[in-house]
Amino acid sequence: MSLNLLNWILAFSPVLVVLILMLGFRWGGSKAGALAWLTALIAASLFFGAGAELIAYTQAKAILLSLDVLYIIWTALLLYHTADEAGTVRMIGKALPALTPDRTMQGLLLGWLFASFLQGMGGFGVPVAVAAPLLVGLRFTPVQAVLMACLGHGWAVNFGSLATSFQTLLAVTNLPGELLGAPSAVLLGISSFFCGTLVALIAGGWKGVRHTLPAVAFLSLVMGVTQYLLVTLGLWTLGATGAAIVGLLAGFALTRLPRFRQENGFHASAEPDGKKRSMLVAFSAYVILVVLAFAFNLIPPLENFSNQVVFTLKFPELRTSLGWIMPAENGRKIVLLGHPGAILLYSSIIAYIIYRRAGFLQPGAYKKILAPMLRGSINSSLGIVAMVGMAVIMSNTGMTNLLAEGLSRSFGSALYPVVAPFLGALGAFITGSNNNANVLFGALQMRTAELLKLSVPLILAAQTAGGSLGSVMAPAKVIVGCSTVGLGDNEGAVMRPILGYGLLPIAGVAIMTVIFMLLGWWQ
Amino acid sequence: MSSSKPPAWKKRWRVQIQGTALILLTLAPFLMYSSLQNQVPVGMWIGFILIALGMTITFWIS
Numbered sequence: 001m002s003l004n005l006l007n008w009i010l011a012f013s014p015v016l017v018v019l020i021l022m023l024g025f026r027w028g029g030s031k032a033g034a035l036a037w038l039t040a041l042i043a044a045s046l047f048f049g050a051g052a053e054l055i056a057y058t059q060a061k062a063i064l065l066s067l068d069v070l071y072i073i074w075t076a077l078l079l080y081h082t083a084d085e086a087g088t089v090r091m092i093g094k095a096l097p098a099l100t101p102d103r104t105m106q107g108l109l110l111g112w113l114f115a116s117f118l119q120g121m122g123g124f125g126v127p128v129a130v131a132a133p134l135l136v137g138l139r140f141t142p143v144q145a146v147l148m149a150c151l152g153h154g155w156a157v158n159f160g161s162l163a164t165s166f167q168t169l170l171a172v173t174n175l176p177g178e179l180l181g182a183p184s185a186v187l188l189g190i191s192s193f194f195c196g197t198l199v200a201l202i203a204g205g206w207k208g209v210r211h212t213l214p215a216v217a218f219l220s221l222v223m224g225v226t227q228y229l230l231v232t233l234g235l236w237t238l239g240a241t242g243a244a245i246v247g248l249l250a251g252f253a254l255t256r257l258p259r260f261r262q263e264n265g266f267h268a269s270a271e272p273d274g275k276k277r278s279m280l281v282a283f284s285a286y287v288i289l290v291v292l293a294f295a296f297n298l299i300p301p302l303e304n305f306s307n308q309v310v311f312t313l314k315f316p317e318l319r320t321s322l323g324w325i326m327p328a329e330n331g332r333k334i335v336l337l338g339h340p341g342a343i344l345l346y347s348s349i350i351a352y353i354i355y356r357r358a359g360f361l362q363p364g365a366y367k368k369i370l371a372p373m374l375r376g377s378i379n380s381s382l383g384i385v386a387m388v389g390m391a392v393i394m395s396n397t398g399m400t401n402l403l404a405e406g407l408s409r410s411f412g413s414a415l416y417p418v419v420a421p422f423l424g425a426l427g428a429f430i431t432g433s434n435n436n437a438n439v440l441f442g443a444l445q446m447r448t449a450e451l452l453k454l455s456v457p458l459i460l461a462a463q464t465a466g467g468s469l470g471s472v473m474a475p476a477k478v479i480v481g482c483s484t485v486g487l488g489d490n491e492g493a494v495m496r497p498i499l500g501y502g503l504l505p506i507a508g509v510a511i512m513t514v515i516f517m518l519l520g521w522w523q
Numbered sequence: 524m525s526s527s528k529p530p531a532w533k534k535r536w537r538v539q540i541q542g543t544a545l546i547l548l549t550l551a552p553f554l555m556y557s558s559l560q561n562q563v564p565v566g567m568w569i570g571f572i573l574i575a576l577g578m579t580i581t582f583w584i585s
Contacts, residue, residue, distance in 0.1 A: 031585035034578045053559060056567045059574060060556035063549060313556060375534070378541045382581045385548045489585070 001048060001322045001398055008406040010047050011399035014040035014390050015430055018475055023499070026492030029479040030379055033386030040390040044397040049321030055393065057315055062392040064313060064332040066385045069125060069432075070377075071334065071341030073384070073480050076129035077377050079348040080484060081369045083285045084133070086351075086360035091282045100255040103138075104212045107203025110135050111148030112196045113219070113244060113251045119153040119160035120241030126340055127153045128472075128481035130286075136485045144202050146481035146494045150472040151501055152199045155192040157434045158184060158468035159227060159239030161340075165434035166236055169464050172442035175456070177236055183461035183522045185231040185239065187509050189224025191469060192243075194505035196220050202501070215254050223247040281358045285351035292343045306338025324398030380483035383491070384432075387476045391431045400430060404444050413452035417517045420445060420462040421509040425470025432476030437467035457522045462513040466506050473502040540584050547577035 017039045021032035044050035118127035128149045135145035196216040200209045227243035312333040318326040355361045394400045411419045427437030449459035482491045551573035558566025
């Protein structure tokens with residue numbers, strides 16, 4: 001398929017449909033997704049040479065990817081509604097103001113530090129699905145909550161989930177982690193400051209930003225340095241997790257400063273019914289989640305056991321009539337017992353038993369847990385299936401590659417460092433994943449950098465940093481957040497502001513890339 | 524300013540219809556994959572019809 005303006009616009013048409021319908025007409029993700037899927041199907045069939053067989057295989061690939069995501073969404077909602085029914089969310093809503101009465105600091109603790117920690121442990125959708133409803137419990141509006149939970153963890157995506165996205169970048173470029181780790185850690189470490197500042201802005205306005213700026217600067221420095229050290233020591237799989245843990249501890253320490261302090265301690269709180277409830281029991285759902293996530297990732301026998309049951313499909317080589325070839329591949333592997341969704345499921349079941357024994361839940365409470373879980377998840381699940389279907393059609397028919405080629409060829413070596421992170425962000429926005437963005441554009445960015453005689457490590461770092469920060473704006477991820485805070489039919493209300501805010505850290509990465517290029521770093 | 528909420532039966536009905544669409548959209552790709560692997564093209568076309576039905580319901584009900 002030759003690159004010209006008409007073809008580029010045709011390739012862009014499904015994304016354009018999503019943007020116009022969700023931003024312009026404020027349609028929900030499922031309705032806009034269905035039309036975008038149809039647009040991609042028509043464009044692929046009529047203009048990109050996709051046959052029925054190819055489209056059929058893309059839909060099978062897409063449903064595997066969708067199930068991988070839905071497994072997390074459904075179980076994250078299950079955990080949340082279990083905790084909510086037990087009154088835990090209300091208790092956290094009371095406990096955090098006791099820790100610090102500062103609204104902006106509360107937003108930073110949950111929307112920035114806790115969400116980043118969850119990204120390190122979980123992955124796709126978990127930080128948003130868990131942190132957003134907790135923020136609503138603190139009386140932030142649902143839109144604020146989703147914005148904070150999404151934007152706050154953007155810096156942690158690349159080295160989060162055991163650095164899956166970064167590992168993918170290494171695989172598709174065949175370059176060593178030692179070469180790409182340092183520039184990626186530096187770009188994302190500095191980005192953590194932008195993410196924290198955005199969360200402070202959304203939580204407390206400019207006044208909140210001014211009030212917490214020293215804390216945000218200190219915490220981002222602590223997390224950035226920790227991540228850099230872990231990554232450059234070869235422990236990039238723990239880069240975001242380690243940094244977020246240190247950040248959380250430092251954040252809790254900061255709340256003891258007079259600036260953020262209140263006399264009330266972090267004790268058990270009395271409920272309206274007069275019963276005193278143990279805070280440890282209340283938090284047990286999330287403590288179990290953290291313990292299990294660590295255990296499944298760091299204890300080899302457990303990891304080996306959980307990896308035994310894998311669901312996947314094998315796909316043959318796919319070829320469009322215009323000559324675009326997708327090599328034969330294994331589809332997404334869903335590790336049924338060790339998946340983040342499985343860990344959330346185990347946590348939900350154990351938490352249910354604990355809450356039930358502690359008297360937090362009444363007999364038959366599971367009905368009250370399952371009903372809102374179903375209501376909240378079905379609509380967003382439809383949106384995700386449609387959006388992922390669209391993305392896979394685009395990538396398997398060469399449409400996504402054409403988009404990237406058009407962008408890269410339009411800019412020379414002087415401007416390309418600015419474009420590189422936005423290209424990564426575009427891939428992540430379309431596919432909903434930093435990992436997939438690196439699959440799509442990693443090799444392309446490397447080739448372009450070589451042709452333009454630019455620093456390959458720096459351009460690839462910009463690609464994955466852009467993908468990391470761009471993935472949090474993806475409609476698929478926004479749908480997850482909205483489904484957990486009762487905005488299931490109104491994702492458009494979040495899409496518009498998230499694009500406005502979310503592009504700022506990516507612009508920051510672009511500027512840093514240019515500066516590092518001019519300084520001659522990582523040449 | 525108050526907006527009238529849909530009755531409970533309507534909510535339940537909506538969730539059930541959406542659930543049906545989700546089941547169609549989930550199962551149809553596996554039917555298509557299995558048909559292609561076993562060289563039974565009719566299954567692929569049935570899969571397409573089911574996906575189209577699922578997407579139409581999604582668009583209509585959302």
